[in-house]
Amino acid sequence: MSGTGSGRFITLEGVEGAGKTTALEAMASHLAERGHAPLVTREPGGTDLGEAVRGLLLDHAGDGMCADTEALLIFAARAEHLHRVVRPALEAGQWVLCDRFTDATYAYQGAGRGLGNERVAVLEDWVQGPLRPDLTLVLDLPVSQGRARAGGRSAPDRFEREQDAFFERVRACYLRRATDEPQRVRVVDASGSQADVRLSLQQMLDTWLRESGLHD
Numbered sequence: 001m002s003g004t005g006s007g008r009f010i011t012l013e014g015v016e017g018a019g020k021t022t023a024l025e026a027m028a029s030h031l032a033e034r035g036h037a038p039l040v041t042r043e044p045g046g047t048d049l050g051e052a053v054r055g056l057l058l059d060h061a062g063d064g065m066c067a068d069t070e071a072l073l074i075f076a077a078r079a080e081h082l083h084r085v086v087r088p089a090l091e092a093g094q095w096v097l098c099d100r101f102t103d104a105t106y107a108y109q110g111a112g113r114g115l116g117n118e119r120v121a122v123l124e125d126w127v128q129g130p131l132r133p134d135l136t137l138v139l140d141l142p143v144s145q146g147r148a149r150a151g152g153r154s155a156p157d158r159f160e161r162e163q164d165a166f167f168e169r170v171r172a173c174y175l176r177r178a179t180d181e182p183q184r185v186r187v188v189d190a191s192g193s194q195a196d197v198r199l200s201l202q203q204m205l206d207t208w209l210r211e212s213g214l215h216d
Contacts, residue, residue: 007090008214009131010038011101014139015171016160017146018190019197023139024099026198030205031095034215039089042099043078046085050077058158065158067113074105075123082128102128103136103177103185108159111173112166132184135208137201138174139190143167146190 012027014020028040044054053073057065078101089096102124110120143164150160178185186208188200209215 006093008036008095008134008212009086009090009098010095011098011103011133011136012139013100013103013107013136013174014190015141015143015146015167015174017149017151018139018141019149019194020099020139022194023137023188023190023197023201024097027137027201027205028097030202031097034205034209036095036209036214038095038097039085040097040099041081041085043081043101043104044074045077046081046098047077049080053077060158060161063158067109067115070113071105071109071115071120071123074109075127078102079127082131087131098133101133101136103133103138103174106177107170107173111169112162134184134212136185137204138178138185138187139197140171140174140187141189141191143171 010027010031012020012024014023024040028038031038043050044057045051053076057070057073086096086098102120105124106117106120109115110117147164147167150156174185175187178187186204188197188204190197206215
């Protein structure tokens, strides 16, 4: 886990259309109300270099990018993000709330692209060492529903143009990780209204805070 004293590292995951942006805002607000105002960041991104890499990954100029290249770019951005943002914040005792982290790489590159868990795990150990999120919440909903929601937002990026089978593999990987690590990875039903999802997130956060001895 984060292993950094009073700082805590919480990540939010989910397939396209799951409502991560709205959920992230709700989580940050709820944690602040509980006395744990977090630094909010994202991956790929969080630094100037990371945002530049994000642009490379999402832009259609990268169509046909080698899956190995994609994974290595993500971990390069992650190494910079950890060095400049995440580790310093945690070491200072601050909480960090991150939109996507390495569970996304297992899901999108390991499962979606077919690279496999082993290759992702090698990069995870190299870049992160023992650092892992203290809590990961996965917003889950049927792929068809998520794609319908995402399709109404804007022009699709390079990932959003993938076929349903890709996103089914991504979703299945997230659910497997929740089964394999139930104390860290917890699934939130994101198929309902924003109000329902917000309430579920608040309840899960409060449960985890109590279990961790961080809130009465």
